[in-house]
Amino acid sequence: MNLTPTDDAKRLQTPPLQGRGKGWGLSANTIAELHERARHMRNNPTEPEKRLWRSLSNSQLGGWKFRRQQVIGWGIADFVCPAARLIVEVDGDTHGAEADAFRDAALARMGYRTLRVTNHDVMRNVEGVKVAILQALENVDKPHPNPSPEGEGLEKVEAQKLLGISLEGSVG
Numbered sequence: 001m002n003l004t005p006t007d008d009a010k011r012l013q014t015p016p017l018q019g020r021g022k023g024w025g026l027s028a029n030t031i032a033e034l035h036e037r038a039r040h041m042r043n044n045p046t047e048p049e050k051r052l053w054r055s056l057s058n059s060q061l062g063g064w065k066f067r068r069q070q071v072i073g074w075g076i077a078d079f080v081c082p083a084a085r086l087i088v089e090v091d092g093d094t095h096g097a098e099a100d101a102f103r104d105a106a107l108a109r110m111g112y113r114t115l116r117v118t119n120h121d122v123m124r125n126v127e128g129v130k131v132a133i134l135q136a137l138e139n140v141d142k143p144h145p146n147p148s149p150e151g152e153g154l155e156k157v158e159a160q161k162l163l164g165i166s167l168e169g170s171v172g
Helices: 005-012 028-043 047-059 097-109 119-124 126-138 154-163
Strands: 067-072 075-081 086-091 113-118
Touching (some): 047 067, 047 119, 086 097, 113 119
Parallel strands (some): 086 113
């Protein structure tokens, strides 16, 4: 029987090998279920999600590319701008503040920022929501135009100072 690596991982209930090391410690079956739920959510969006997606799709908002209903870790984000590592969540009445704070903290540990907007805001003031998203996108940490070679950044210089090592490598 010739199984694909993903099928084999599902059979064995083990984390699959995924691109960029993002198995997140979940089994292949769990990841497959999340992707199926995300597909269902993409095919059956809420009215606020449809309305916002019309403004975000096809890089319409400032040229930024967004994905919708993207699996990240053990959850599904409503809208994700991978380049800015920004997640936009459209929240309805079912969202709890404590659960959202926990999820936002977990996403922050993965390097994402979360912007939460309400269904009401999207339905009543989509232009204001778009302005808020653009402001969050503009506040992205941009890389230095002339990055230093690997391992020679400010962190290495600070570590060398703390350890009493000169920049040439001899002990000071």
